[in-house]
Amino acid sequence: MKAKETFIPKREEPESTRPSAAASVVGVSKRFGKASVLENISFDVAEGEVLVLLGASGSGKTTILRIIAGLEMPYTGKVILHGRDVTELPARERGVGVIFQSYALFPKMTVEKNIGYGLRIRKRKRKKIRETVDELLSLVQLQEHRKKYPSQLSGGQQQRVAIARTLAYKPEVLLFDEPFGALDTQTRVHLRREIRSLLKKVNVPSIFITHDQEEALELGDRVAVLNVGHIEQIGTPYEIYNHPATEYVATFLGAANVLEAVVRKDFLEVGSARIPADLDKEKFREGDCVKIVFRPEDVSLSRGDLPRSSHARLASARIEEITFVGAYERLRLRLDKGGAEECKTDETAYLLTTETPERKPSKSIIATRPKPEASASRLYVGEKVSVALTSFTVLPQKGTKS
Amino acid sequence: MSTVAPAMRHVRGFDVARPLSIGVLVFLMLPLVFLPLASIFIFGTSNGLDKFWAALTAPEAIFALKLSMATSFWATVFNVIFGLFAAYVLSRYNFWGRNALIVTISLPTAIPTAVAGFALLLLWGPYGTLGRLLTPHGFQIMFTAGAIILANIFVTFPLAFGVIKPVFDTMSRSLEEASATIGATRWQTFWHVTLPSLRGAIVSGALLTFARAVGEFGSTILVSGNLAGRTQTAPLYIFAKFNEGQIEAANAIAIVLALFSFLIFSVLFFARDWLDVD
Numbered sequence: 001m002k003a004k005e006t007f008i009p010k011r012e013e014p015e016s017t018r019p020s021a022a023a024s025v026v027g028v029s030k031r032f033g034k035a036s037v038l039e040n041i042s043f044d045v046a047e048g049e050v051l052v053l054l055g056a057s058g059s060g061k062t063t064i065l066r067i068i069a070g071l072e073m074p075y076t077g078k079v080i081l082h083g084r085d086v087t088e089l090p091a092r093e094r095g096v097g098v099i100f101q102s103y104a105l106f107p108k109m110t111v112e113k114n115i116g117y118g119l120r121i122r123k124r125k126r127k128k129i130r131e132t133v134d135e136l137l138s139l140v141q142l143q144e145h146r147k148k149y150p151s152q153l154s155g156g157q158q159q160r161v162a163i164a165r166t167l168a169y170k171p172e173v174l175l176f177d178e179p180f181g182a183l184d185t186q187t188r189v190h191l192r193r194e195i196r197s198l199l200k201k202v203n204v205p206s207i208f209i210t211h212d213q214e215e216a217l218e219l220g221d222r223v224a225v226l227n228v229g230h231i232e233q234i235g236t237p238y239e240i241y242n243h244p245a246t247e248y249v250a251t252f253l254g255a256a257n258v259l260e261a262v263v264r265k266d267f268l269e270v271g272s273a274r275i276p277a278d279l280d281k282e283k284f285r286e287g288d289c290v291k292i293v294f295r296p297e298d299v300s301l302s303r304g305d306l307p308r309s310s311h312a313r314l315a316s317a318r319i320e321e322i323t324f325v326g327a328y329e330r331l332r333l334r335l336d337k338g339g340a341e342e343c344k345t346d347e348t349a350y351l352l353t354t355e356t357p358e359r360k361p362s363k364s365i366i367a368t369r370p371k372p373e374a375s376a377s378r379l380y381v382g383e384k385v386s387v388a389l390t391s392f393t394v395l396p397q398k399g400t401k402s
Numbered sequence: 403m404s405t406v407a408p409a410m411r412h413v414r415g416f417d418v419a420r421p422l423s424i425g426v427l428v429f430l431m432l433p434l435v436f437l438p439l440a441s442i443f444i445f446g447t448s449n450g451l452d453k454f455w456a457a458l459t460a461p462e463a464i465f466a467l468k469l470s471m472a473t474s475f476w477a478t479v480f481n482v483i484f485g486l487f488a489a490y491v492l493s494r495y496n497f498w499g500r501n502a503l504i505v506t507i508s509l510p511t512a513i514p515t516a517v518a519g520f521a522l523l524l525l526w527g528p529y530g531t532l533g534r535l536l537t538p539h540g541f542q543i544m545f546t547a548g549a550i551i552l553a554n555i556f557v558t559f560p561l562a563f564g565v566i567k568p569v570f571d572t573m574s575r576s577l578e579e580a581s582a583t584i585g586a587t588r589w590q591t592f593w594h595v596t597l598p599s600l601r602g603a604i605v606s607g608a609l610l611t612f613a614r615a616v617g618e619f620g621s622t623i624l625v626s627g628n629l630a631g632r633t634q635t636a637p638l639y640i641f642a643k644f645n646e647g648q649i650e651a652a653n654a655i656a657i658v659l660a661l662f663s664f665l666i667f668s669v670l671f672f673a674r675d676w677l678d679v680d
Contacts, residue, residue: 069583091582104580108598117594118584169585 021080022047022205023068023173028077030063037063038229041077045173048203050196054216055226056252061209064226065175068207070094081172097166097204101178103158105150111161112137112146118169136164139198156187163195167202174199174206180215192219213253217241225249247395250293257296257365259314260397263288268394271335275312279394294392296330299367301385303377314387320364322381329374331367333387442660446653457654462630466639467658473547473635474615477554478562482608485562486600493570510559515620518556522549522625545627550635553621558614562607569603606670613666617659 021044030038038060045051053061066072068079070091078087086094105114112133119129137143140160150158159179166174179195180188196219199206210216216223217237224234225248233245244250247258261268261275263284268275270292284290317333324330367387379385447454457463492504510518526533527544536542543549573596581591619637626633634642636655643652 069579071579071583091579092585092587094583095585096583098580098583100576100580102574102576104574104576106577106581106595106598108601117581117586121584121586121590121594166584 021045022049022082023207024078024080025064025068026078026080028064028067028074028079030060030067030072031075036229038067038074041229041231043224043231043234045205045207047205048200049221050199050206050208050219052208052210052216052220052223053226054210054213054220054223054252056211058228059226060229061211061226062177065098065177065207065209068173069096069098069175071098095169095172097169097171097174099159099162099166099174099176099179101181103150103155103162103182105158105161105165107150110147110149111142111153114150114161115164115168117165122169132168136168139167139201140164154187155183156191159183159191160194163198167204171204174204176206176208178209178211180210180212188215195219217253225252227252242391242393244293244393244395247291247293250393250395255296255366256293257299259292259365261290261292261394263290268292271315273314275314275389275392277312277394283396284394289397291395291397292389292392293395294389296366296368297328297370298389298391299333299365300388300390301331301333301367301369301379302388303379303383303385312389312392314389317365317385317387319379319381319383319385322379328368328370331369331379332364333367333385334364335387439660442653442656446650446657449650453650454654454657457651458658460651462634463639463651463655465631466634466636466655469547469550469634470616470636473550473554474612474618476551477558477615478608478612480551480555481558481611482562482604485560485564485566485607486604488563489567489570493567507563508560510556511561515557515618516624519553519621519624522552522556522621526552526625544625545629545633547633549625549627550622550633553625554615554618557618557621558611561611561614562604565607565610566600566603569600573599605673609666609670613663616662 023045024043026042028038028041029036041060041064043051053064055061063072067074070079070086070089070093074087078085080086081094081096106117109117115136116129116133119132124132133146137146140163142157142160142164145153145157150161153161162179163174180192183191192215208216208219210219220237222235223237223240225232225240227248233240233249235243240249241253244253244256250256251258259270261270263269263279263286264274265286266276266278268277268279268290275292315335317335319331320334321332322329323332365387488503488507492500492507513521523544524530526536526549528534528537528542530544533542533544543552577595577599578591581595582588586594617637618635619641622635623638623641626635626638628634628638628642630639630642636659640652640655640659643649643655
């Protein structure tokens with residue numbers, strides 16, 4: 001094969017039709033012994049794009065990263081970097097940059113030695129190395145720390161050195177393995193904004209791994225949500241937050257209420273309520289049991305039995321608990337009648353919040369109200385309110401994959 | 403009573419237990435450690451410094467010291483390199499029989515040195531398992547400096563390994579992985595990343611091995627043949643001169659060896675910060 005390629009000149013495809021993927025993972029699966037940790041993972045990262053792999057621990061996100069980096073071999077599938085199949089190449093020949101959670105800075109080298117390492121082992125000229133190091137030091141704003149050792153730097157500074165160290169040799173793709181995991185909340189938020197703007201500046205395609213949904217939404221141009229070894233959904237932060245494809249995605253990204261409903265001709269039946277819905281006839285048929293998913297901020301509350309005309313009235317409910325959480329207030333409501341009778345198992349609704357990721361059967365839903373609304377019309381525990389939905393997503397009942 | 407007890411321990415803010423316990427500690431160490439060491443120096447210099455110097459510069463004494471240093475040096479070189487290699491293999495790879503190997507490497511510390519010397523004789527000696535086959539071909543390692551090195555290697559076998567392996571075990575794999583993703587070969591990674599982190603362990607492992615080898619007696623006396631001016635190391639010289647009644651001669655070398663150990667242990671003790679620097 002190799003010999004042939006040298007004889008036949010490679011035809012350059014026109015720029016416009018060429019896939020713009022800088023890095024692709026094609027049908028990758030991985031097993032450790034008999035346990036399958038990844039199943040048929042495929043995704044592309046475009047030039048300059050930031051893709052976030054979001055998943056709980058054990059979802060296989062780190063394994064994907066290690067496979068791209070060449071630190072782990074896939075069981076099946078391919079890794080392609082800028083059109084080059086690197087699946088069989090060892091880590092050192094792939095030209096990827098990995099930023100480890102533990103920073104992995106070389107403890108016996110100064111900051112500038114760490115940053116210049118990639119060029120030193122590539123036997124670049126001293127002058128050239130010095131120039132690049134100077135450039136990167138000013139890019140990550142660590143000029144005055146160049147002679148320091150990693151142990152003399154703060155976590156955030158070490159992470160910036162680690163990024164500069166990988167940028168030095170112009171990697172094809174940057175891989176971030178939970179880079180902010182070891183930092184305190186303030187530094188983390190600060191650093192991720194810094195890195196976001198840095199990445200836009202250097203325009204290197206990047207893959208981020210995190211279990212923090214806030215981080216994923218803020219950092220990613222696109223987010224892939226992973227669940228036990230497969231991708232549940234991949235899309236822009238807006239898409240996956242507002243149009244979750246599966247219940248897992250809905251509940252993993254922030255708090256979500258899930259109720260069961262039955263599909264009727266042009267509405268959904270939720271308990272005794274009818275919610276007008278224009279559903280895809282291909283996907284849902286009349287009489288199907290479905291789930292409707294909505295976020296606490298999608299719940300609109302009004303006093304008494306008067307629904308707001310513009311919103312889909314769901315049910316009336318009694319306020320069980322009101323918690324003040326700073327920017328908004330959170331209410332737990334017990335629905336008078338929640339869920340569809342026909343689909344009833346023993347539970348009709350889930351209470352799902354970020355604080356308690358496990359499912360608790362309950363007939364309660366969670367609603368939030370922003371501060372202005374909360375103070376304009378105060379509600380009290382025990383009061384009866386009318387519940388309506390400003391927006392919601394309908395998901396098929398069975399199976400989590402769409 | 404309960405109100406009196408604290409008052410007894412602290413006489414106006416003064417903790418009586420402190421000087422008392424320190425005093426007991428020093429008093430106990432006096433006959434066990436301090437006085438024996440002191441007597442070497444007191445005795446060695448009692449007949450005047452010129453006598454001491456003459457005893458020290460006797461050709462056989464000089465030879466014994468040189469031989470001890472040389473054989474210990476080569477044993478140290480071997481055991482540090484071997485210890486590094488063994489620690490690398492045994493902490494990086496998990497395989498069947500790994501623990502058995504670790505125990506075997508550590509075993510020589512638990513074996514009496516006389517047994518070690520005897521075991522070497524039984525292998526390499528003129529009638530030994532291997533020696534029997536080699537001696538007719540003119541190969542005889544026993545009763546030469548080579549035998550002393552072999553004995554030194556045997557008895558100091560686990561020392562460097564024992565210091566280096568824990569450092570390997572606690573070293574984060576991500577350092578080597580980072581180096582690989584940056585583009586380094588295995589050798590570059592080892593040279594630039596792994597080895598610098600082991601510097602402290604290698605130096606202290608080498609010093610321990612050397613100190614232990616210089617003082618080795620039990621195995622050396624069996625395998626060397628104890629030939630003055632040919633295979634007599636410093637500890638053997640002390641023993642031989644003592645048996646001949648030449649106490650001054652024995653004492654001069656004893657002082658040198660004692661000072662030498664002081665030196666090594668001061669380095670280990672005071673350079674600890676430098677050795678462990680991260």
